[in-house]
Amino acid sequence: MDGTQEAPTVATLRAHEHRGTVLEEVHARPFRPLGTPRRLLHFAFLTDAAEAEADRAALVRFCAERGVEQPRDGVRQFRTVFGDKALRWEQHGEFTTYCWQLADGDGSLFIRQAGELAWPMGLIEQPGRHLVSVDLQLVRPEATPDLAAIFDAASLCSVTVEDGAARVSTDFKAGADGFVRILVVNQGLDPTRTGALAQRLLELETYRLLALLGLPEAQRLSEPIARIERSLVEITREMTRVDGLDANQRLLDRIAALAAELEAGVAESLFRFGATRAYHGIVQGRLAAIHGEAAAGGETFDSFLSRRMTPALRTCAAIEARQASLSSRLARAAQLLRTKVDIELERQNRDILSTLSERTRLQLRLQHTVEGLSIAAVSYYVVGLIGHLAGLLPALGLTIDKEVVTAAAIPVVVAAVAWFILMRVRRHKNIP
Template identity: 50%
Template sequence: MVLAAFLHDDKSGVSGNGEAMDANDSISPPATDAPALPDGRLPAFEPHTLRPFVLGEIHARPFRPVATPRIVLHYAFTCDAEQARADRLWLAERCASQGGPSPDEGMRSHAFAFGAGLLRWEQHAEFITYTWDGPAAAMAPFGGVPGSHPFGSGFRAPGPLLSAVRLDLLPSGADDLQVVERHFDPASLSAFQADGEAAIAATDFRQDGDGMTRILVLNRSMNENQAGAFVQRLLEIETYRTLALLGLPVAIRLAPEIGRIERDLVEITAHIQDTSGLEPNRALLEKLSSLAADLEAGAAASAYRFGASRAYYEIVKARLQAIAESPLPGHMGMSAFLTRRLAPAMRTCQAMEDRQANLSRKLARATTLLRTRVDVDLEQQNRNLLESMNRRARLQLRLQQTVEGLSVAAISYYIVGLIGYLAKAAKDAGLPMLEPAVATGVSVPVVLLVIWHTIRRIRAHHAEGDDGH
């Protein structure tokens, strides 16, 4: 209803804010700083710095039509940021030498004609791929490679080789199943139909003499666009399943270290129950801190690899689902084959991550418990130290009071002596005075009282000064 009111403002006589409109009122267009342009063109606003990237990402790796028959050579190389920059410069030089356009700055994919085929370059987060497809020299699978391919002596690999695939796309025939079984190891053969029965694909995931994984695709009814999409998905499955498995060696390498930390934690926890005292508990706390540092170092070094393996495994599963395979009779499909091989490796990586997380929590709890005991021991030690200081202060006070008493007697003795000397001097001078002995005796209690009172006032004054601070 509110929407209807807005849509029929001009008829109902009610403005958008609900106030009645006058007959002379008019609706003003919203103010804008954009200049008016001729010919009905729209203004160009300042774009976000990442707008070209996010808009171009959806078109970064499009499926390219692939004709049948065709040979596809695909290489994936791991690289760091410096190697990626050097590879981009080399690619620009290679494109110039072939008379083709160089990739623009920021582009992550580029394709140009090379020989009788097409060379495609793609830059990913931690690897770079080069894919070349050219005409097949013969209709027989895995024959000679065309000499016009780009991976000869002039090719510069950007980094260590991770994945290498040779895919032959050939027309289907009457003996497809025999062709498949003849060119692959039956022990690890994966053969399936895709897109219903539009194509047959097969591989044994083994490397040939050139170190390449061979994949055979027999095209029954796919057009060039369908064939291009299917071929790219198969290449991505092989590349990403290799990348996903990079987490497994890390998990295997970390297993002994994690086991050692778990055993040491059990031993330290048992010692916590039998240990008392500040120094023994502090020594156990240092051992726990050392174990925690070792664990965190391994977790920090493996966190990216395990996370990347999970992401690549999800991509593999998505590509397997996209090809819509159905196994050939008597053979295992690619999904079943890779699930049997990849799933245990991924579970191993996940289990190692879980062990790291659980062990970190256990170490944190043990450290908190032990630190609490150390704090309690420190508080007890401080309490004992304060009690000892109080005892020494009380002894010092008693000693001070004793010294003050002796000081009163000593000062009084000297003052009384001075009074005696004055009395004797006055008598010798003929002044009317008491006898020196009497004067001296009478002055003793008076002097004691005055000195005692004076010392008390001084001590009270000092006490007031301490209370003020």
């Protein structure tokens, strides 16, 4: 033994097909350092699959025209710099975001010309339906403006974050230019922490609006659900008053139509309500990450959003609960009606069987009567023939009375004819 040890052989491991994806997911959207002063114009658009594909192509053309790096195929996050500006682009499941980073300029806070209301999105084709516009400005303490001149005092939220290293103020209201304004006064944050704070604030506003998209859907469904509920009450009341297969079948058809209408609404709203719950969870996560403490002159983000968003979210939850409850009630009513229809069908079947039984009994009696008449008729004719034959006996030299022969033949003929007819009936009916 020379004291040396062989290096172990490294075997080739068979990787899961999604290992690379899940490993990179936590690194997909890193915080970018941000200096102060800085201005971020953030936009979000709802995009379906076709719009997302067209938007990617438009972004490629935008970068190619300016001679900057273009997004690679398949990427969902992309950042490029041109001049003193930077663009961060992201595609999500149902929306796309553009975040433009601008230099401080002349230091004018939240001021833009009338022709610049949607700038700089005018530089590129609009990806889809516009939902979010945020104007976030990072300033130094000496440039802190009068908050009352910028924000609505009734909705002003102002918090200190990062142990007092920054103060964030907003009223969550879109101004005349369509932008929700967020002011961040940097009182000691380094660029990395500033970038993380800015990204969380933009995501908070984006997911807040996405979560509230469930409210219009809930309001749209409220009236049809109420109408279905009223119709169900009318049907259940009518169920106690009507009898008969046709009447119950009509009620069952009405319930089936109501159930189909309800399920169509459930299918249409299923994704939206599920997305509302998911986005609200993200909002709660961003609020926890920001962890703002109330500053003088405003309330916290948590308090404001909880008070303003909770009624809307409860409305969505209430509509979902009404849909589920109504679906169960329709199913129970349909089951009751099907039971009534089945009972009515059984009653009709019983009556039909009873009628068939009576007809069979009558047919059997008729058959017995016919068989009896047939035996009598055949026996009569056979006995008559025997009587005629007996009339020839004297001519043959036999002194036997014709009447005696005829009378003696009657029981024999009747028995023979009855046996013969019975055998024919049994063979016809396959009776052993």
